[in-house]
Amino acid sequence: MLKLAEIAKLGRDVRQDDWKSLGQPTQEKVVEAIDEGRLDEAKALARYMIPEGKVLHDLMCDWVWDLLTQIAKRQGEEEMYACLRDSQSGWMLKRTWRGFLNLSVEERVQLTAEIMRAHRCGPEQDGDIDVIEDDVKYSIRMDPCGSGGRMRRGDPVDGTGSRLDPPYAFGVTEKARDWSWGKKDVPYYCLHCAVNEAMPMEWGSHPLWVTGYDEDAAKPCYWHFYKRAEDIPEDYYTRQGFEKPRPGEGDY
Numbered sequence: 001m002l003k004l005a006e007i008a009k010l011g012r013d014v015r016q017d018d019w020k021s022l023g024q025p026t027q028e029k030v031v032e033a034i035d036e037g038r039l040d041e042a043k044a045l046a047r048y049m050i051p052e053g054k055v056l057h058d059l060m061c062d063w064v065w066d067l068l069t070q071i072a073k074r075q076g077e078e079e080m081y082a083c084l085r086d087s088q089s090g091w092m093l094k095r096t097w098r099g100f101l102n103l104s105v106e107e108r109v110q111l112t113a114e115i116m117r118a119h120r121c122g123p124e125q126d127g128d129i130d131v132i133e134d135d136v137k138y139s140i141r142m143d144p145c146g147s148g149g150r151m152r153r154g155d156p157v158d159g160t161g162s163r164l165d166p167p168y169a170f171g172v173t174e175k176a177r178d179w180s181w182g183k184k185d186v187p188y189y190c191l192h193c194a195v196n197e198a199m200p201m202e203w204g205s206h207p208l209w210v211t212g213y214d215e216d217a218a219k220p221c222y223w224h225f226y227k228r229a230e231d232i233p234e235d236y237y238t239r240q241g242f243e244k245p246r247p248g249e250g251d252y
Contacts, residue, residue, distance in 0.1 A: 013048060026052055050126045051157075057120060058155070061147040062170075065163060065189035069171035072188060080188060081179055088195045097200055100208045108208065109138045109225050116223075120146035125157050136231040139212070143220035148190040152217035162217070163187075178241035181213060194240065201242045205250040210236045 015022065021029070026049050033042035072080035100108050113131055121142040122128030130141035144150050151163040151170070163170045164187070171188045173180045180186040181194055190213065197207040206229040212222030226232045230247055237244040 013044075013051075015048070015052075050120070054120060054125060054157070057146070058150070058158070061151060061189070062163060062168070065151060065170045065187065066168070068188035068191075069169075072171050077174060077177075081177075081191065084188075084191055085179070085195055085199075088192060089199050093196065093199050096196075097203075097205075097208065105138065105225055105227050109140065112140060112209070112223065112225075116140055116142060116146070121149075122146075123156075125150065125155075136227055138225045138227070140223045140225075141220050142222070144217075145221050148187055148193075149217065149221055151189065152187060178239075181211075182239045183213075183215065185215065186213070197236070198240050198242070201237060201240065204245070206232055206245065207236065 015026070017024070026045055030042050030045045030049075033039070033045060068080050068084060071083055100111075103111065109131065113129060116129050117127035120127055121144065123143065125146060127146075130139075130143075132139045132141060142149060144153055154160060154162040162168075164172070172185045173188070173191075174184070176182050176184045179194055179198065180191060186194075193211040193213065197210055200207050209223045209225045210232065212224060214221065229245075229250070232244070234244045
């Protein structure tokens with residue numbers, strides 16, 4: 001792997017294979033290098049898979065936040081939220097909700113951990129997360145989350161600043177709302193986590209997980225998975241304008 005001139009300034013390698021193999025998936029090149037005993041090359045290629053996927057992943061996350069910002073500017077925050085909610089509450093969240101209902105809480109955590117590793121969490125944006133268990137719940141700790149957290153803090157890996165600042169200046173909620181956890185200044189992008197919680201509650205059930213969002217971008221975010229629905233604190237319901245179901249109602 002050679003370094004392209006501009007990308008080399010960030011210390012990042014880019015594959016510059018011959019034309020016949022340039023389209024070969026990197027994971028296949030890893031296997032090929034192992035089979036042929038080129039172990040140092042295999043290690044380098046395995047590590048390359050992280051920055052290789054980062055460019056498109058980060059571009060799409062930035063783009064979603066900017067699109068939500070443009071909708072809010074033109075149509076208002078309520079319309080922005082309506083677009084976000086309608087896009088999530090249809091095929092996407094119903095598929096997740098129904099699928100997760102068939103899983104144990106432990107399986108939900110395992111599947112979500114896979115998703116968040118792929119989401120490039122952690123200070124090196126390599127998928128590093130912490131999974132923590134206590135008596136009532138499992139928690140996935142992201143420091144930072146690979147999307148909202150990275151964008152709020154800025155990106156030391158790429159050398160770019162917070163998306164709250166110019167030239168990005170992406171939007172945040174202008175006032176506290178039920179759909180922003182009762183908080184002001186929540187990034188529009190991060191609202192999708194609030195929607196993930198709200199929809200199952202709107203459908204008469206409990207949230208599959210709840211978000212530990214902190215206004216301080218320097219602090220980690222959490223997803224909490226409670227072992228029993230009755231142990232989910234009532235605050236997680238009331239902060240979005242819902243009442244917690246009575247025992248025996250809406251159980252997992």
